Amino acid sequence: MRCDRIVLKQLNNLKSSEVPSNTSERNATICLEIKSLEPAYNNAVQFEVKILQQISSIQGRRFFRCLDPDGNPVEIYQAEMDF
Numbered sequence: 001m002r003c004d005r006i007v008l009k010q011l012n013n014l015k016s017s018e019v020p021s022n023t024s025e026r027n028a029t030i031c032l033e034i035k036s037l038e039p040a041y042n043n044a045v046q047f048e049v050k051i052l053q054q055i056s057s058i059q060g061r062r063f064f065r066c067l068d069p070d071g072n073p074v075e076i077y078q079a080e081m082d083f
Contacts, residue, residue, distance in 0.1 A: 029073045030068065031076075033077055034078060034079065035078070037062050037077070041076075044064075049066045050067040052073060061080075062078045063077035
């Protein structure tokens with residue numbers, strides 16, 4: 001999945017001993033700030049990423065939430081515009 005210049009990709013070559021077993025570490029939310037939210041959301045939908053929350057706005061901040069390939073929550077939000 002592409003988000004501006006960041007590509008999220010599942011790593012299939014990790015040994016099980018290298019994957020953190022602590023659930024609090026695995027449940028941390030990854031937050032990514034991008035310039036344009038709609039293309040990232042459409043890309044996630046196209047690649048059948050599990051969407052946890054569709055594009056929403058809270059206190060003027062636009063974002064959506066999904067899961068990465070390893071099941072970690074990811075919040076992708078739009079950078080605030082400077083006026």
